[in-house]
Amino acid sequence: MKPVQHTSIDFNGLAELRRSATVDQKDQETLKQVAGQFESLFVGMMLKGMRQASLGEGIFDSSQSDMYRDMSDQQLAMDLSAKGGLGLKEVIVRQLGGQLESKINGNGEIQAYGMDTVTVRPALQSIDNPALFQQIMQAKPTAETHATEMKTSAMQRNFTFDSPESFVQQLLPMAKQAAQRIGVTPEVILSQAALETGWGQHVIDKANGKSSHNLFNIKADSRWQGEHATTGTLEYRDGVAVKEQAQFRSYDNYQDSFNDYVDFLQTQPRYQNALKQTHNPERFIEGLHKAGYATDPDYADKIKRIMNSSTLAQISQQQEHS
Numbered sequence: 001m002k003p004v005q006h007t008s009i010d011f012n013g014l015a016e017l018r019r020s021a022t023v024d025q026k027d028q029e030t031l032k033q034v035a036g037q038f039e040s041l042f043v044g045m046m047l048k049g050m051r052q053a054s055l056g057e058g059i060f061d062s063s064q065s066d067m068y069r070d071m072s073d074q075q076l077a078m079d080l081s082a083k084g085g086l087g088l089k090e091v092i093v094r095q096l097g098g099q100l101e102s103k104i105n106g107n108g109e110i111q112a113y114g115m116d117t118v119t120v121r122p123a124l125q126s127i128d129n130p131a132l133f134q135q136i137m138q139a140k141p142t143a144e145t146h147a148t149e150m151k152t153s154a155m156q157r158n159f160t161f162d163s164p165e166s167f168v169q170q171l172l173p174m175a176k177q178a179a180q181r182i183g184v185t186p187e188v189i190l191s192q193a194a195l196e197t198g199w200g201q202h203v204i205d206k207a208n209g210k211s212s213h214n215l216f217n218i219k220a221d222s223r224w225q226g227e228h229a230t231t232g233t234l235e236y237r238d239g240v241a242v243k244e245q246a247q248f249r250s251y252d253n254y255q256d257s258f259n260d261y262v263d264f265l266q267t268q269p270r271y272q273n274a275l276k277q278t279h280n281p282e283r284f285i286e287g288l289h290k291a292g293y294a295t296d297p298d299y300a301d302k303i304k305r306i307m308n309s310s311t312l313a314q315i316s317q318q319q320e321h322s
Contacts, residue, residue, distance in 0.1 A: 159254060161200025168312065171254065178258040182265065184278040188285060189261070191307035192216060204229045204248050212250040215257045218264055220247040236295040281307060
């Protein structure tokens with residue numbers, strides 16, 4: 001039987017493919033078509049969810065741009081499925097009664113995908129249950145799903161810090177999450193990141209030219225097992241400024257930088273007194289400085305000046321009401 005071809009994701013096409021698969025369960029090509037269409041549909045739902053979890057509309061957004069963006073997402077979902085997708089296709093083929101293809105692993109061994117190695121989600125089980133499938137399609141994302149989508153969206157975005165305003169606007173949501181974990185205001189965390197990176201203009205680059213995403217210039221000592229970036233730094237030894245080479249931690253994205261900042265403070269005994277002062281932002285910063293976060297004798301004062309500046313206050317208020 002010649003495979004049924006479709007150029008877009010639609011329920012009529014899915015129904016047609018489903019009927020074809022039911023008539024001839026041995027038609028592997030038809031089963032692959034069914035699985036590919038369903039996988040494309042789920043990928044499209046994921047992309048749509050991430051779009052809805054964005055921080056706000058751009059100044060150039062319009063109904064026409066939304067339409068072209070949706071078309072692009074739909075094509076992306078189909079391309080991903082055609083090139084291997086997320087692994088859902090193989091599970092769906094098995095659920096519909098087909099035989100899964102064997103694949104070659106990294107050791108050159110033949111590896112078959114079986115149901116003992118895959119957890120079938122309710123969404124996949126609903127393929128044979130139209131009523132359940134319809135409920136899943138109409139269900140609204142939970143708060144946990146929404147938070148996960150926001151995090152994924154933030155990690156995949158391209159950040160451009162061309163002004164203090166853009167720095168605060170783009171990082172404020174992540175700063176709020178980090179601030180909530182340690183009980184301090186997000187303005188304190190953003191002020192420290194602003195001082196360390198010059199409002200995002202001087203984030204350390206790795207040797208290959210890619211960003212380290214290190215917003216708080218945490219150094220990579222023996223406890224750090226991840227990637228690092230080496231650069232020159234100015235340290236104060238006995239009150240004298242000395243130029244040195246140092247290694248700094250490198251992250252895949254800015255969300256990881258915020259997460260590691262919180263973990264770094266919470267796991268280091270020397271910062272425990274500072275964490276007891278989170279109710280008072282200025283004392284918190286003074287506590288970090290006193291514990292040796294930075295050698296600059298004016299470190300705490302510089303952060304407090306940024307924190308108390310009208311620039312940061314105005315930007316934060318605008319974001320709160322936007």
